[in-house]
Amino acid sequence: MIRKRPSSIYRRRPAAVVVGGGLNALGVVRSLASAGVPVHLLAGSPDLPAARSRYVDFHRYDDREPENAVGALADWAARQPGPRRPLILTEEEKVAAVSGQRAHLESNYVLQLPPADTVIRLLSKDRFHAAAEAGGYVVPRTRHIGSIDDLDRLSALVPPLVIKPAGRQRAFLARFPRACRAESIDGARDQLRDMLTVSDDLVVQEWVDGDDSTIYFCLQCLGDGDREPVSFVGRKLRAWPRQTGGTARCVAAPEAAAALIPLTTRFFREQGVIGLAGMEYKWRATTREYVMIEPTIGRTDHQEEIATLNGVNLPWAAYRQALGQVAPRVARVAPARIWKDPMADANAAAAGEAIAFPAPSDARVVDALWRRSDPGPGLLDLYDRARARAARLMVRRS
Incomplete structure (x- = not known):
């Protein structure tokens, strides 16, 4: 809940609705609050940084599946009748979910989203690459890998290489980093054989030199x-x-x-x-x-x-x-x-x-966490880390 008395300007402005609870969302909440905008936050846990901000009216929902955000937004709007509210998303997988169901949300929210086909195209790394290349933009040479049979396509690339999922994939990210570097073609093939057991939608790009x-x-x-x-x-x-x-x-x-x-x-x-x-x-x-x-x-x-x-x-x-x-x-x-x-x-x-x-x-x-004007996220993060450190010490002693 908002823990300070709002100004008259703050009360007059329509609320914004923000989806997500991480550092990204915390920055959005503080940015809107600095302009006097009240914020309703929909996120999966009260322990997330943005949910701990003094500037939000927090609403919890089950965010284990991206599609759940659509139902949560519809349910929240049904309980909070009023004019259409500006909606700001902070997580990639929620963009695809909301875009695909925008017809169910547009009566209650102002959705500033590109057309659905544009969202699909630009959320996919290989489709984005194709669009940029067709437009004459400078992009790394890229190959899409969907199966073991595609590994021969790597021979057209010059290492070092970087391997990524073509889109946001929870199962992949549970086992692998969001990007992996390979110093050789053979090294990339070895990594991809393991990755293909989890995903059939990967891209490999030539590395662009530089720190x-x-x-x-x-x-x-x-x-x-x-x-x-x-x-x-x-x-x-x-x-x-x-x-x-x-x-x-x-x-x-x-x-x-x-x-x-x-x-x-x-x-x-x-x-x-x-x-x-x-x-x-x-x-x-x-x-x-x-x-x-x-x-x-x-x-x-x-x-x-x-x-x-x-x-x-x-x-x-x-x-x-x-x-x-x-x-x-x-x-x-x-x-x-x-x-x-x-x-x-x-x-x-x-x-x-x-x-x-x-x-x-x-x-x-x-x-990104610590602010004198909004101390909750930083203080509670410090408390969480101290508690986790104490728990590890107890395990070692036992």
Whole structure:
């Protein structure tokens, strides 16, 4: 529940509904709260970071299957009659579920989603690759692997290689990392033989040389027509696991904005994308070009709050767009803010991963969990870790 007395502006604004409970959702909740937007959060557990925020009215549902989100949203709307609310998704598998059942939700929610066929195309790594290649964009050479018979297709690629599921797959991610690097064709074949026992929808790509700090991202909120999207460009400073993992630490990258904003906008416009989206790139120094890696469609990105921290509040832009209002003004922040995922960043530091790119010396590091104005997520995370540490010590002593 919301634990502070809302202002009159806060009470007057329609609530937003956010689905998901991780660090991604926590950044969305805090971004909306900073603009005075009340938030209803639907998530699978009260122990998730976003559910512990003082800014949410929390509603629990069984999220063990992605499709359950559709029923939970319909049930919640039936209990909370009112105008259509802006809906913000924070998890990839929920995007596919909501998109496929949008007709059941549109009477109660404002869904800023691309057409269903666009969602299907861009959520699949091999279909995205085909669309980008057809449009003349620079992408890594890629092969789809669906069975043992497809392993001969790897001979057309130049190692090192990276292996990924073509889409979000729970069974695969329960056994394997979301991306695995192979140093040779034979090494990739060995890994794929094991992976194919779990999934028949995998992609293998040529590795783009460069450390984690050469990975950039362009986050956007796109409207209909020719209106200029609200955009933010950042770069990773550290990832975990190294080279193939998610963002552990990142910063604004205004030096790349002039190149990446038009490139990202053109691709998304061609594909019919609206709402929240993002594109990840890797800078290839040998050819001096940005290589498209993969998009984020219909939801916020893991590190979405880095944009808000640096003056570009994309969830607030999506909320205003859903209500038919003009985009908010962008107020760039100086000095720059650095966003970090505390657990991933600590793991990377413990493994000896140095930060290759020197961030601005006056930049302020902001922890994704800890905020003086919203202490619950950080304090309860500290309590959970202390309790887990005590339990491990008791097991050792016994």
